[in-house]
Amino acid sequence: MARIILSRLFQGLLTLFVLVTITFFLVRMMPGSPYTDEKALPAHILEQLKIQMGLDKPLPVQYGIYFKNLIFQQELGPLIRKDGVYVGEIIAESFPVSALLGVFSIGIALIIGIPAGIIAAVKKNGPLDYACLAAAMTGICLPSFVIGPLLAVFAGLGLKSLNVAGWNSPADWILPAVTLGMVNAAYLARLTRGGMLDVLNQDYIRTAKAKGVPGFQIVVKHALRGGLIPAVAYVGPAFAGMISGSFVIETIFQVPGMGQHFVNATTDREYFLIQGLVLFYGFLIVGANLLSDLAQIALNPRLRAAA
Amino acid sequence: MRRLSFFLLPALLCLTGCQEETQVEKANREGILIIGNANEPKGLDSQIVTGVLESNIMRALFEGLVSDHPTEDATAMPAGAEVLEPDATATVWTAKLRQNAKWSDGTPVTAHDYAFAYQRILEPEFAAKYAEMLYFLKNADRFNQSKKGEILFVVNQDPVVPSDLVAKINFGGDSKVDLEPLGEEPQWETLADDSQRSLFLKHKGLDKFSKEQLEWISQDLERFEWPAEAVDGMAKHIVERLIQISGTHLWEMSKVGVEVIDDFTLKLTLRGPTPYFQQILKHYTWNPVPRHVVLKHGTMTQKGNPWSKLGNIVSNGPYQLKSWRRTDHLEVERNPHYWNASQVTLNGVRFLPINNSYTEARMFRDGQMHITYTAPPEIVDLMQKENPKVLRQEPYVGTIFIRCNTKREVLKDVRVRRALNLSFNQQEICDKIMRGYKPAYGMTPPMAGYDTPHAVAYNPEEARRLLAEAGYPGGKGFPRLKYLLASRETSATVAQAIQAMWRKELGIEIEIENKEWTAYLAAMQDFNYDLAFSGWIGDYLDPLTFLEMWTDGNGNNLTGWSNPKFEDFLKQSHQEADAAKRYALLREAESVMTAEAPTLLLAWYARNYLMDPAVEGWHPLLLDNHPYDVLRLRTTK
Numbered sequence: 001m002a003r004i005i006l007s008r009l010f011q012g013l014l015t016l017f018v019l020v021t022i023t024f025f026l027v028r029m030m031p032g033s034p035y036t037d038e039k040a041l042p043a044h045i046l047e048q049l050k051i052q053m054g055l056d057k058p059l060p061v062q063y064g065i066y067f068k069n070l071i072f073q074q075e076l077g078p079l080i081r082k083d084g085v086y087v088g089e090i091i092a093e094s095f096p097v098s099a100l101l102g103v104f105s106i107g108i109a110l111i112i113g114i115p116a117g118i119i120a121a122v123k124k125n126g127p128l129d130y131a132c133l134a135a136a137m138t139g140i141c142l143p144s145f146v147i148g149p150l151l152a153v154f155a156g157l158g159l160k161s162l163n164v165a166g167w168n169s170p171a172d173w174i175l176p177a178v179t180l181g182m183v184n185a186a187y188l189a190r191l192t193r194g195g196m197l198d199v200l201n202q203d204y205i206r207t208a209k210a211k212g213v214p215g216f217q218i219v220v221k222h223a224l225r226g227g228l229i230p231a232v233a234y235v236g237p238a239f240a241g242m243i244s245g246s247f248v249i250e251t252i253f254q255v256p257g258m259g260q261h262f263v264n265a266t267t268d269r270e271y272f273l274i275q276g277l278v279l280f281y282g283f284l285i286v287g288a289n290l291l292s293d294l295a296q297i298a299l300n301p302r303l304r305a306a307a
Numbered sequence: 308m309r310r311l312s313f314f315l316l317p318a319l320l321c322l323t324g325c326q327e328e329t330q331v332e333k334a335n336r337e338g339i340l341i342i343g344n345a346n347e348p349k350g351l352d353s354q355i356v357t358g359v360l361e362s363n364i365m366r367a368l369f370e371g372l373v374s375d376h377p378t379e380d381a382t383a384m385p386a387g388a389e390v391l392e393p394d395a396t397a398t399v400w401t402a403k404l405r406q407n408a409k410w411s412d413g414t415p416v417t418a419h420d421y422a423f424a425y426q427r428i429l430e431p432e433f434a435a436k437y438a439e440m441l442y443f444l445k446n447a448d449r450f451n452q453s454k455k456g457e458i459l460f461v462v463n464q465d466p467v468v469p470s471d472l473v474a475k476i477n478f479g480g481d482s483k484v485d486l487e488p489l490g491e492e493p494q495w496e497t498l499a500d501d502s503q504r505s506l507f508l509k510h511k512g513l514d515k516f517s518k519e520q521l522e523w524i525s526q527d528l529e530r531f532e533w534p535a536e537a538v539d540g541m542a543k544h545i546v547e548r549l550i551q552i553s554g555t556h557l558w559e560m561s562k563v564g565v566e567v568i569d570d571f572t573l574k575l576t577l578r579g580p581t582p583y584f585q586q587i588l589k590h591y592t593w594n595p596v597p598r599h600v601v602l603k604h605g606t607m608t609q610k611g612n613p614w615s616k617l618g619n620i621v622s623n624g625p626y627q628l629k630s631w632r633r634t635d636h637l638e639v640e641r642n643p644h645y646w647n648a649s650q651v652t653l654n655g656v657r658f659l660p661i662n663n664s665y666t667e668a669r670m671f672r673d674g675q676m677h678i679t680y681t682a683p684p685e686i687v688d689l690m691q692k693e694n695p696k697v698l699r700q701e702p703y704v705g706t707i708f709i710r711c712n713t714k715r716e717v718l719k720d721v722r723v724r725r726a727l728n729l730s731f732n733q734q735e736i737c738d739k740i741m742r743g744y745k746p747a748y749g750m751t752p753p754m755a756g757y758d759t760p761h762a763v764a765y766n767p768e769e770a771r772r773l774l775a776e777a778g779y780p781g782g783k784g785f786p787r788l789k790y791l792l793a794s795r796e797t798s799a800t801v802a803q804a805i806q807a808m809w810r811k812e813l814g815i816e817i818e819i820e821n822k823e824w825t826a827y828l829a830a831m832q833d834f835n836y837d838l839a840f841s842g843w844i845g846d847y848l849d850p851l852t853f854l855e856m857w858t859d860g861n862g863n864n865l866t867g868w869s870n871p872k873f874e875d876f877l878k879q880s881h882q883e884a885d886a887a888k889r890y891a892l893l894r895e896a897e898s899v900m901t902a903e904a905p906t907l908l909l910a911w912y913a914r915n916y917l918m919d920p921a922v923e924g925w926h927p928l929l930l931d932n933h934p935y936d937v938l939r940l941r942t943t944k
Contacts, residue, residue, distance in 0.1 A: 031822075032829035039357065040832060040862030041436055044452050048434035052610050058492055083355045084611035093633060152669055163330070164669045165661070167635055254661060254670075256635035264347065264634075269825055 001297070008293060012286035019282045020070075020275060024063055027274050034080035034269045053080055055271075066275070076279070077272030087276035090261055095243075095280075097167065098250070098257035101180065102243040104173050106235065108181030109188055114231060116185070117192025121200060121227070122219060132189055139186025148179045148252040165254035176253040180246055184238050188231050196227035229299050236292025240285040329674025335921050335940045338654035339638070343667045343680040347634050347660040352615040353591040354428040357436045359844065359931075360660075360680075365591040367639045367656050367935050368622040372402050372421070372573075373588050375932040377924060380848055381755050383585035384934070387416060387595065387623070388573075396884045397582040404571040409644040410597050411627040418573040420595040423607070425565045426558055428592060433608040440592040440846065443584065445564030445576045450557060454478065455514045458561050459548055467544045475534040476545070480512025495520065505530050513545070518553040521546055580884030586847045589932065597621050625651045625936040634660055651936040652924075668917065671697075677919040677940070684797065687742045687915050697917050700743035701927040704752055705844040705912030706853060707744065709790075709805075711905055712836055714867040717786050722777040724904035727838075728763050730770035730812040731805045733909060740800050743913035750857075750897055751850040752911040754929065757890050759850075762901030763908050767812040774813055782814025788837040789820045793827040798840045801909070831865050839865075844912070848930060850893045851880070857900055868905030 033055075035046055050056040054065060069075040076087035120132035155162040155175055166172050199205065200223055208218050243258070250259035258277060265273040297303045334341050348361045353369055356362075366375070372391055373383035385391070388402040408416040425444065428435045429451045442448045449457050456478030460468040486493055489503055495517075498504045508520060509532060516524070524531045525546045533542045552560070564576030577584065587593070597614070600621050605612035613619055617631045625647070626639035640655040641648065659676060661667045667679040668686045682690070682698070690698040711718045711727075718724060733746030749759035771781075779785040790806065792798045802819045809815050817838070822830060831839050843863075845852040854877060855861070859869035876896035883889040901908065914931060923939040 030826070032825035036825050036828045036832065037357070037436075038828065039436075040865070042439065042452075042862060044431070045434045045436060045438065048431065049436075052434065078611065082349050083352060084350070084613050084616065090633070149665075152666075155673075163675055164673045165666050166330075166659075166670070166675060168330075251663060252666065254635070254659070254666060256632055260634040267824055 004293070004297075005290070008290050012290065015286055016279060016282050020067075020279050021063075023275050023278045024066065025059075027269070027271050028059065030269060032269055034271060036269065053078070055080075066272075076276035079270055079273055081268050081270060087273050090273060091258065091276065091280055094256060094258045094261055097255060098243045098246060098259065101173065101176055101246060101250075101255060101257060102239055104177040105180035105184065105242050105246075106239050108177055109184035109238070110235070111185075112181070113185035113188025114192050114228070116189040117231070118196055118219065118224075118227075120189065120193040121196030122215070124197065129193075132193070136186040136189040139182050140190070142183075144179050144183055145248045145252070147182060148176070148249055151175050151179055152252060165252070167253075167255050172253075176246070176249045176255050179253075180242055180249055184242065187234060187238070191230040191234050192228065195230040196223060199223045199226040202226075225299060229296060232295050232299060233292055236288040236295065237285060240281075240288035243281075243284060331674045331677055331919055331921065334657070334677070335942045338652075338940055339657055340653050340655070340678070340922065340935065340938060340940060341657045341659065341676040342678045343661050343670075343676050344637075344658040345660065345680040346662045348637065348658075350615060351620060351628065352596070352612075353594045354424065354433075354435050354437075354596060356591075362591050362932070364637060364639070364658055365594065366624070366932060367626040368620075368624045368628065369591065369594040370408075370624045371588055371591070371593045371595070372404075373585050375589055375928070375930070375934050377934050377937045378926045378928075380929045381586075383589060387421075391585065391588075393582070393584065397580045397584065398577050398884075400575045400577070400584055401568075402573040402575070404573065405646055406571055408623060408646045410600075410621045410623050411642045411644050412597075412600075412621045413644050414597070414599055414621075415570075416595060416623050417570045418567040419570070420598050421573050422565050422567045423598040423601075424594065424596040426563070427596065427601070427607050429563065430558075430608045433610070435592075437592045440587070440590055443577050443581055443587055445578050446561050447563050447578075450561035450563050453514055453557070455549060455552065455557065456545075458557055459552065460545070462562050463560060465548070468541060472534065472536050472541075476537060477509060477512050477532065478514045480515060481509055484510040486510055501530065505532070513549065516549065518550060521550045521553065525550065579881045580889075582884060582886045582889070583847075583849045586849055589930075590847055595623065597623070626656065629655060636660070647936070652939050653935060656935050671917045671919075677922050678925075679917045682915040682917050684740070684742050684915075686917070690917065696920055699914070699916050699918050699927075701914050701931075702745070702752070702929060703844070703912040703914040703931055704754065704848060704929040705842060706747055706750055706752055706908070707741070707840075707842045707910040707912065708747070708750070709907040709909060710831065710836075710839045710841045710866050711907065712834055712838070712867060713905055714834055715788075715837055717788070718837065720777045721903050722773040723779070724907065726770040726773040726777065726813065727809065728770075728904050728907040729766045729773070731808040731907075731909075732765045733763075734765065736801055736804050737910050740797060740804060741910055741913075743915050744910040745913070747908040747911045750901055750906070750908065751853040751893075752845075752929075754848055754850070756886070757850050758894060760894055760898040760901060762898070762904075770812060774815075779815070782816075785813075785815040788815075788817045790817045790838045790840070791820045791822065791827060791830055791836040792840040793824045794821050802840060832862075834865070834867065838907075841906070842912070845930065850890070850897065851877075854893060854896055854900070857905065866905040868903065870899055870903065873899040 035041055035049060054062060066077065069077065079085040079087065116132045120129040123129045152164045152175060155164055162175060163172050205218060205223060208222055246257065247259035247263050249255065250257045251263060261273065262277050265277065330341065344363055345360045348364055349356050349358065351364065351368065353365045370386045372386060372388040374386035376382040376384050387404060387408055389405045390403040391400060393400050404418055410416055425441060427433060428438050429441055429447050431451055431453045438451045446462055449462065456473055456476060459465060460473045461470045484506060489498065489507060493507055495507060498507055508516065528539060528542045566574040568574055600619065601607065601612060601614045604614040604619055617628055620628050622642065625642055625645050627642040629638045629640040631637045636657055636659055638655055638657045641651060645651065661670065664681045664683045668682060670676050671679050687698065711724050713719055737744045737746055748761045748763055751757060751759045753759060774782065790802055792802050799821060806817050806819060809817060830836050843853060856863040858864065858874050858877065873896050876892050876899065880889050880892040883892055918925065921941045923941055924937045925933055
C-alpha cells in the first residue's frame with residue numbers, strides 16, 4: 001500500500017511540475033501583457049512597473065525566481081493588476097466557496113445519480129430503466145452553460161423565491177449546485193447502472209436469489225458494494241472537476257469562487273494568478289485521484305490483495 | 308434513498324427559498340442602494356486604479372477639492388475646498404480647505420494630505436498609471452518622467468548651461484539607436500568595449516545614467532556624444548552636477564506647482580492658464596490620501612502598501628468601506644465624520660461586480676439590484692415594450708470610431724480614409740444596432756460651449772468620387788483590408804453592417820477579424836491591424852480629453868497619424884486663458900484632425916441601463932458621475 005501511495009505521490013509531483021512549467025511559458029506566449037490596457041501606459045511608467053514585478057528580467061530568470069519562491073517560500077506571487085493582493089489570498093478567499101459548491105453539487109449528484117442507477121439496473125430493460133437512461137443521456141448531452149441559464153430564467157420568472165444570481169444565503173446555493181449536480185448525476189447513474197448490472201450477473205448473486213434472499217437485501221447487502229466501484233472511481237475526480245470546472249456556472253450565477261478569478265485572470269493576463277490557480281487545481285485533481293484509487297482499493301478485495 | 312431524493316430537493320427549495328421580500332425591497336427599507344458595477348475593482352487606492360468602475364466606488368469613499376454636481380455637468384460643487392480661487396490668468400489656484408473636514412477615523416483633512424497625495428502619485432518610483440492627469444501642475448511631467456537634466460538646468464536656471472542647449476543634449480535617450488550589435492538584452496556590466504558602452508548610453512540618455520555610468524563618462528567626456536555648443540567645461544559641469552544629485556530626491560528641486568501655505572491653504576500652480584481646472588479636479592486622481600494611514604502601513608511610494616485594504620482604509624467622502632468580498636460585492640456605509648454627514652440620505656451603497664449584462668438584466672428583473680451597469684440591446688427593445696419606466700437611455704461623453712493604421716500603404720491616402728468614412732450610414736447603424744447612440748460628426752461629443760466641427764455626414768456619392776480619385780474606381784484594385792474588433796456582440800454586428808455598406812457603396816471587401824479583448828488591444832498597440840473598432844470615454848468634460856491623444860508619440864494615438872498644425876493649435880490652447888478663444892483653438896485643432904480622418908467617426912456614446920423607480924435624485928449626466936449623497940430610495944412596502 002505504501003509503495004502505491006509513494007509511487008502515486010511521485011507521479012503527482014511530476015505532473016504538477018510539468019503543468020506549472022507549461023503554464024508558465026504558455027501564459028507568456030499569449031498576446032498582450034498584464035499591462036495591456038485600453039489606455040496605453042507611458043513608457044517610463046511601464047518600465048518601472050515591470051521592474052517592480054520582476055517582469056523586466058529574461059524569461060528563464062523569471063522562471064527560476066518563480067520556482068525558487070514556490071519551493072523555498074511557498075509563495076505563489078502577487079497579482080500584477082491589483083496592488084498588494086497575493087495569489088494565496090485569492091485562493092484562500094475563494095476556495096471555500098468553490099468547495100462548498102462542489103460538496104453541495106456532488107451531494108445532489110449522489111442523491112439523484114446513485115438511486116437512479118440502482119433502479120435502472122434492478123428494473124433492467126423496463127420502462128423505469130429506459131426513463132432513467134433517457135434522463136441520464138439528456139443530462140450528459142446538455143452542457144451546464146445551457147442548463148444554467150435555463151434554470152436561472154425558470155427561477156427568475158417562475159420560482160420568485162430563488163435569486164437568479166449571488167451568494168448571500170443558502171437559497172443561493174441551489175441553482176448553481178443543481179446545475180453542476182445534474183450533469184454529474186447523469187454520469188453517476190450510468191456508471192452505477194453498469195456496475196450494478198455487472199455484479200447482479202455474478203454467480204454469488206444468483207446463489208443468493210436461489211436461497212430465497214429478498215431482492216432488497218440482495219441489492220443493499222450483496223450487490224451495492226461491488227456495484228458502486230465505478231461510481232466511486234468517478235466521484236473523486238468528479239469532485240475535483242466540479243471545483244475546478246465550474247467557471248461557467250460561477251460566472252452565470254455570480255458565485256464568488258475560484259472560477260470567476262480564473263476567467264478574469266486569463267483576460268487580464270494575470271500571470272501569477274493563472275499559474276497559481278492551475279497549480280492549485282492540479283493539486284486538487286492529483287489529490288482526488290489518489291483518494292479515489294485508495295477508495296477503490298478499500299472496496300475491491302482483489303485490488304487490496306494486489307496492493 | 309429513493310424517498311430521500313424525492314423529498315429532499317423540494318423541501319430544500321421550500322425551506323431555503325421562502326423569501327417574500329426581494330433584495331431591492333429590503334434595501335429600500337434599509338436605505339441601501341444596490342448598483343451593478345461591471346467588474347471587480349482593481350483596488351481602492353485612488354492613485355493606483357484607473358477605471359470607470361473604480362471611480363464609481365471612489366466617489367462614494369473619497370472627496371477632492373471639488374465634487375460632482377447632481378444635475379449639472381459643467382458645475383463643480385465645493386467639497387474639500389470651501390473656496391477655490393484662480394488668479395487673473397487661471398494659472399495659480401488657491402484652495403481654502405474646509406476646517407471641519409475629517410477622515411473617517413476623525414483626523415482632520417489638511418493641505419498636507421493633498422500635497423502628500425500629489426507628490427505620491429507623481430513619484431517616478433511609484434509608477435502611477437494615471438499620473439498624467441496631474442501634468443496640469445507646473446513641472447509635474449518633468450518630475451514624474453525623471454527629467455533630471457531639465458530640472459537641474461531649466462527649472463533651476465543653471466547659470467552655466469543655457470536652457471536652449473538643454474534641448475540639444477541627449478538627456479532623454481534615443482530609442483531609435485540600434486542595440487542589436489550588443490546582443491539580446493544588453494547589460495551595462497557585461498559591456499567591456501568602450502564603443503559598445505557609448506552606444507548603450509546613447510540609447511538610454513543622460514537622465515537615466517547611474518552614478519557609476521556618469522563617473523565612467525567623467526573620466527573621458529568624449530565617451531558621450533555632446534552637441535557642438537557644449538564646450539568641455541560645460542559638459543564636465545553637467546556630468547558633475549548629475550553625479551552630485553545622484554541618489555537625492557528631486558521633488559523639491561523640481562519645483563512642482565504644489566505649495567502648502569498653512570494647514571488649510573493649498574496653492575496650486577499650473578503649467579499654463581486652465582480656466583476649466585475645476586473640471587479636472589473632479590477626477591479621482593486629485594483626491595487626497597490619508598498621509599497618517601499610508602505612512603502607518605508602509606512608505607509613500609511602496610507598491611502593495613496595505614493602507615487601502617478592508618480594516619485599514621480610512622476615507623474622507625460621505626461613506627466608508629463596510630465590507631468587500633471579491634467577485635461578490637463591495638459595500639460602503641455612512642462616514643460619521645463626513646463634514647456634511649447630516650445631508651447624506653442613503654445609509655449605504657452596495658456595488659455588485661457583474662460583468663455579464665444578461666445576468667445583470669436577470670438580477671434586475673428578479674429584484675436584486677436598483678441600477679444595472681448596462682443593458683444589452685435585446686433588453687432595451689423588450690423594456691421599451693414591457694416596462695419603459697425602468698429603461699434609461701442617456702448621452703455619455705464618449706465617441707465610437709474606427710482607427711486607421713496610416714502606416715498601411717492604402718490608408719496613407721487621406722482620400723481613401725475620407726471615402727471610407729463617408730460611405731457608411733451612421734444614422735442607420737445607431738438606429739438599428741447601437742440603441743440610443745447618435746451619429747458622430749466630430750471627435751468631441753457635444754458639450755456645453757464647444758461647437759464640434761462638422762467633419763462627416765453620410766455621402767456615398769462623394770465617397771465613390773474620392774475613392775476613384777485615389778485610384779480605386781468602383782473599388783477596383785482595392786486591397787482586402789482587415790477590420791479588427793474585440794469579441795463583443797454589438798461591435799461584431801456593427802462590423803457586419805459596415806462591411807455590407809462598403810461592399811454596396813464602394814465595391815470593396817473587408818475581412819472581419821475578431822479577437823479576445825487583450826489580444827485585440829495588443830494587436831492595435833503593435834500596429835498589427837488595418838482598421839480597428841475603437842472608442843474613447845472622456846476623463847473630464849473638456850474637448851482636450853478627446854484631442855490630446857492624437858498628438859505624435861501619444862500611446863493612445865495608435866494610428867501613426869500626426870500633424871504639426873494640429874499640435875500647434877493644441878499648444879496655443881494651453882496658453883489661452885480666455886475660455887471662448889481656447890475653445891476656438893481646440894475647434895481649429897479638431898478640424899485639422901478630422902479633415903484628415905485618421906479615425907473614421909461612427910457614433911457618440913449613450914448609456915443604456917435599467918433603473919428601479921424607487922431611486923430618486925438620479926439625473927442624466929454626461930460623465931455619469933452621480934454623487935450618491937443626494938440620492939434617495941422610496942420604500943415601496
